[in-house]
Amino acid sequence: MRTRRKLTTGRVVAWIAMITFVVVTVFPFWWMVRTALTPAADLFTDNSSLLPHDPTFINFLRVLGLTTEAEARAAGGSGAKIDFARYLLNSIIYCGLIAGCQTLFCAMAGYAFARLRFPGRDAVFAILIAALMVPPIFTLLPNFILVKDLGLINTMAGMVAPTILMTPFAVFFLRQFFLSLPRDVEEAAILDGNGPWGIFWRIALPMSRGPLITIGLTTIVWAWKDFLWPLLVGRGEENRLVTVALGVFRQQSPNTTPDWTGLMAASTLSVLPVLILLIFMGKRLVQSLNFTGSK
Amino acid sequence: MKTTKRRDDRRAAWWFLLPVLVGFAVFYGYPAIRGLWYSVTDYTMLNQPSFVGADNYTELAQDGQFWHSLLVTVWYVVLNIGSQTLLALGVASLMHRLTRSTVLRAALLLPWLVPNVTVGLLWMWLLDTNLGFVNNLLTSLGVGPVGFFTDAAWAMPTVAAINTWAYTGYTALLLYAGMLQIPQYLYESAAIDGANEWRMFRRITLPLLRPVLALVLVVSLIGSFQIFDTIAVTTFGGPVSATRVIYYFIYEQAFRYFHMGYAAAAAICLALILGVLTAIQMRLLRASRSDLA
Numbered sequence: 001m002r003t004r005r006k007l008t009t010g011r012v013v014a015w016i017a018m019i020t021f022v023v024v025t026v027f028p029f030w031w032m033v034r035t036a037l038t039p040a041a042d043l044f045t046d047n048s049s050l051l052p053h054d055p056t057f058i059n060f061l062r063v064l065g066l067t068t069e070a071e072a073r074a075a076g077g078s079g080a081k082i083d084f085a086r087y088l089l090n091s092i093i094y095c096g097l098i099a100g101c102q103t104l105f106c107a108m109a110g111y112a113f114a115r116l117r118f119p120g121r122d123a124v125f126a127i128l129i130a131a132l133m134v135p136p137i138f139t140l141l142p143n144f145i146l147v148k149d150l151g152l153i154n155t156m157a158g159m160v161a162p163t164i165l166m167t168p169f170a171v172f173f174l175r176q177f178f179l180s181l182p183r184d185v186e187e188a189a190i191l192d193g194n195g196p197w198g199i200f201w202r203i204a205l206p207m208s209r210g211p212l213i214t215i216g217l218t219t220i221v222w223a224w225k226d227f228l229w230p231l232l233v234g235r236g237e238e239n240r241l242v243t244v245a246l247g248v249f250r251q252q253s254p255n256t257t258p259d260w261t262g263l264m265a266a267s268t269l270s271v272l273p274v275l276i277l278l279i280f281m282g283k284r285l286v287q288s289l290n291f292t293g294s295k
Numbered sequence: 296m297k298t299t300k301r302r303d304d305r306r307a308a309w310w311f312l313l314p315v316l317v318g319f320a321v322f323y324g325y326p327a328i329r330g331l332w333y334s335v336t337d338y339t340m341l342n343q344p345s346f347v348g349a350d351n352y353t354e355l356a357q358d359g360q361f362w363h364s365l366l367v368t369v370w371y372v373v374l375n376i377g378s379q380t381l382l383a384l385g386v387a388s389l390m391h392r393l394t395r396s397t398v399l400r401a402a403l404l405l406p407w408l409v410p411n412v413t414v415g416l417l418w419m420w421l422l423d424t425n426l427g428f429v430n431n432l433l434t435s436l437g438v439g440p441v442g443f444f445t446d447a448a449w450a451m452p453t454v455a456a457i458n459t460w461a462y463t464g465y466t467a468l469l470l471y472a473g474m475l476q477i478p479q480y481l482y483e484s485a486a487i488d489g490a491n492e493w494r495m496f497r498r499i500t501l502p503l504l505r506p507v508l509a510l511v512l513v514v515s516l517i518g519s520f521q522i523f524d525t526i527a528v529t530t531f532g533g534p535v536s537a538t539r540v541i542y543y544f545i546y547e548q549a550f551r552y553f554h555m556g557y558a559a560a561a562a563i564c565l566a567l568i569l570g571v572l573t574a575i576q577m578r579l580l581r582a583s584r585s586d587l588a
Binding site for chain 1: 304308311315318322330333385386394398404406416421426431460492546569
């Protein structure tokens with residue numbers, strides 16, 4: 001325990017600065033929710049108090065596609081079909097597929113690079129690591145053309161294809177971790193007659209829960225925020241992600257009088273899942289920054 | 296021991312590596328080569344690419360829009376990285392000297408977890424000229440409403456400020472993690488010597504944080520150069536190209552005008568710039584390891 005320091009003027013000022021920063025960070029989210037709960041008709045008259053005078057859930061219902069078109073129009077919608085329930089589900093599938101598969105495959109490769117002996121190991125690893133230097137824009141256009149030629153535009157398969165198998169960073173990060181695992185447990189397992197697969201599944205993976213969760217969480221956050229690639233490949237209604245849907249919603253909304261209450265309700269829905277993630281995994285997420293600080 | 300040393304796992308190894316190698320070959324290696332090829336062709340996605348030599352590059356060199364987009368991007372990077380790094384350094388130091396609260400850290404992380412698209416929409420609403428919270432506040436203070444996104448002079452500083460808001464907490468937490476590695480006794484003995492907080496920051500925190508700070512700076516710089524999402528939902532490159540950054544330029548060339556070859560050449564120019572920055576990052580990464588050992 002550190003000794004409690006005296007409350008000097010300097011510390012009071014420092015606390016005030018800190019709290020101000022936190023308020024500036026969090027307040028916009030409050031204003032987003034507050035707007036989402038305001039009836040569209042009240043937006044001109046009721047936009048200065050911290051709580052809406054006449055709160056309503058209609059904006060959430062209409063962007064979730066739970067109202068009729070007439071009801072949505074009456075509540076300020078443009079009449080275009082909006083179904084954020086579906087987009088949320090798509091985004092969750094997208095994140096789950098990429099985070100799950102990528103973490104597993106990269107753990108397998110990281111383990112092979114760290115522990116198995118085979119000719120060409122270091123050369124192959126060096127080539128993978130060189131790809132860390134290649135910015136995404138370099139492969140974006142050719143990948144789009146490839147996915148288009150394969151006929152995978154507007155499919156979930158086309159959307160997840162470039163990242164579901166690997167990212168160089170995940171391979172690099174997990175290899176570093178496997179290198180740091182103590183060897184003696186594995187050697188005992190070899191003596192017990194386990195092959196590489198047995199050791200990997202029964203020993204290496206269970207011992208690396210922490211780093212696997214770190215990579216998985218980072219990948220989920222990254223995939224949740226992903227916009228340009230799914231915009232190019234998955235613009236169609238069926239596989240549209242939340243981020244792409246927000247962009248489309250914004251473009252459909254008239255420029256002079258945007259559908260602010262609807263947009264804020266949809267924005268709130270795009271924050272909700274990561275907020276839940278933060279509440280349940282906050283400690284992990286914060287700790288993961290110490291690991292991936294070098295990313 | 297001898298037997299494990301000499302064993303050869305090549306059979307198993309290729310199965311372990313198979314998914315990653317396939318992913319790498321198909322979505323990194325192959326497109327990298329295709330990208331280089333497209334950049335020296337005339338290609339609209341409808342025709343067969345036809346070789347045109349260095350034409351795309353010479354055209355780029357004379358394209359005012361291209362240079363303008365690079366200039367605009369650098370302007371954004373300066374505004375964004377400058378404000379974000381200074382603020383993050385301040386917040387990290389405050390946290391370092393005041394509290395270790397996980398709740399506080401989680402709150403600072405929230406904007407980073409949110410899609411850039413959401414951040415863009417959220418601030419478009421807060422900064423709306425007629426109904427936005429900020430302009431309401433400004434008007435009640437007697438400062439007229441500001442067209443944050445519609446005024447060409449304001450648009451880029453606005454976009455930069457929005458992303459500073461979104462990424463300062465995250466950056467601060469990275470710097471804070473670096474500060475935690477500085478031994479506590481340095482501060483204790485400095486306090487005994489009667490040093491004040493500002494002096495401790497200048498003489499202890501800043502010099503010992505330097506490797507981490509440099510690394511964080513380069514990483515944010517690389518990210519900042521790739522600004523796209525925020526602009527794609529707020530200004531669409533406007534008003535009058537004021538926010539048409541290089542990523543947006545490439546995007547429009549490729550997917551609005553279908554100048555695939557031209558866009559590929561521009562992407563390679565950007566990749567070269569980012570490649571230099573990444574190479575610096577790698578060096579710093581090695582430097583920071585040896586410094587903190």
